[in-house]
Amino acid sequence: MRKLNTRRQWRCMNKLLCQVCGGPAVDPESPLIPWLLTKTVFERTGLDSGRTNAPPTCWNCVPTALEQCPMLRDDFTLYTVRSVETAGVLANLYRPGIFREPIPTAHNVFVPWDASRYHPRTLAVAKVLELHGMKHVGP
Ligand SMILES: [Zn+2]
Numbered sequence: 001m002r003k004l005n006t007r008r009q010w011r012c013m014n015k016l017l018c019q020v021c022g023g024p025a026v027d028p029e030s031p032l033i034p035w036l037l038t039k040t041v042f043e044r045t046g047l048d049s050g051r052t053n054a055p056p057t058c059w060n061c062v063p064t065a066l067e068q069c070p071m072l073r074d075d076f077t078l079y080t081v082r083s084v085e086t087a088g089v090l091a092n093l094y095r096p097g098i099f100r101e102p103i104p105t106a107h108n109v110f111v112p113w114d115a116s117r118y119h120p121r122t123l124a125v126a127k128v129l130e131l132h133g134m135k136h137v138g139p
Helices: 006-015 059-068 070-074
Strands: 033-037 044-046 049-052 077-081 082-094 102-112 122-132 136-138
Touching: 006 033, 006 122, 033 049, 033 059, 059 136, 077 102
Parallel strands: none
Antiparallel strands: 033 077, 044 049, 049 122, 077 136, 082 102, 082 122
């Protein structure tokens, strides 16, 4: 999941599109959003909330994702999500070297939108959403 195409990841997160088929992930009947998560792409922030860089997966594609994604074979939890809020980015951080060349200082760290002092040294690699109203569905 960390190797998901950056442009596709942002598009899926911005428009709540399924990361497998690219169609709308929101259940038209509920309107909850099914979300398959692994421990490596999820950080709990409250009893029913947490942050992730993994896009949602529509109900139709959940079986396909479970069948074909090696990360999900080892560990997954299926939730429904009531709403989302943009939280920041996963990013690589840099500092200027002696000749102003970029020197890497951190890899794949969460940078919130309000941490503006880090922004000049941040190269975003994935958008992070905060999920609200999470309900455990399975397994
Ligand atoms: Zn889908």
